[in-house]
Amino acid sequence: MSAMQRQFDAGAVPGHISNVCPPGTKMWLLELGWLEADEGFVIRGGNTSLLSTAGQSFVNKRRALPMYACLIEHPHEGLILWETGSGKDYPEVWGPQVADVFSRIRYDPKHELRAAVEATGHKLEEIKKIIIGHLHLDHAGGLDMFLDRKDVEIWVHDKELRSAFWSVATGADVGVYLEHYLKLGL
Numbered sequence: 560m561s562a563m564q565r566q567f568d569a570g571a572v573p574g575h576i577s578n579v580c581p582p583g584t585k586m587w588l589l590e591l592g593w594l595e596a597d598e599g600f601v602i603r604g605g606n607t608s609l610l611s612t613a614g615q616s617f618v619n620k621r622r623a624l625p626m627y628a629c630l631i632e633h634p635h636e637g638l639i640l641w642e643t644g645s646g647k648d649y650p651e652v653w654g655p656q657v658a659d660v661f662s663r664i665r666y667d668p669k670h671e672l673r674a675a676v677e678a679t680g681h682k683l684e685e686i687k688k689i690i691i692g693h694l695h696l697d698h699a700g701g702l703d704m705f706l707d708r709k710d711v712e713i714w715v716h717d718k719e720l721r722s723a724f725w726s727v728a729t730g731a732d733v734g735v736y737l738e739h740y741l742k743l744g745l
Contacts, residue, residue: 583634589675591644593665643701
């Protein structure tokens with residue numbers, strides 16, 4: 560091994576600068592169920608059909624959308640969860656309007672966040688950090704399982720957090736963000 564590599568391994572360049580996972584880092588892809596939505600929904604201005612309009616002639620093609628999370632075992636930071644899925648009680652928590660647009664079509668016990676994490680040999684209680692790409696239902700709905708924990712850091716981009724607070728405060732994008740997981744004490 561070269562002297563330079565020994566210096567890197569000893570931490571001469573911190574990992575967040577070198578952008579390299581330290582030796583021993585492991586990752587698991589967790590399948591957290593499937594939603595279905597009109598394929599035009601993701602295109603701004605696209606026509607959107609709902610599950611409740613499935614029998615009508617104007618219905619557009621619908622697509623199955625997998626919900627995934629990543630569990631990262633970091634040798635220094637511990638367990639990190641990237642995304643949390645929609646959460647076990649998705650239809651009840653998010654309400655009938657959102658559940659009509661994004662219908663959960665597949666959700667078995669193995670898709671529950673706790674079960675998916677345990678299938679890797681870890682426990683939900685071992686998670687120390689959560690990274691949320693954005694606070695929509697299919698990415699952050701599982702935050703409910705962490706709201707009472709003070710030992711978990713929850714990371715989200717400041718622009719996304721401001722957007723979520725604004726949306727809840729003004730009623731814009733009703734149903735897209737939930738007020739109960741926008742607690743300042745988290």
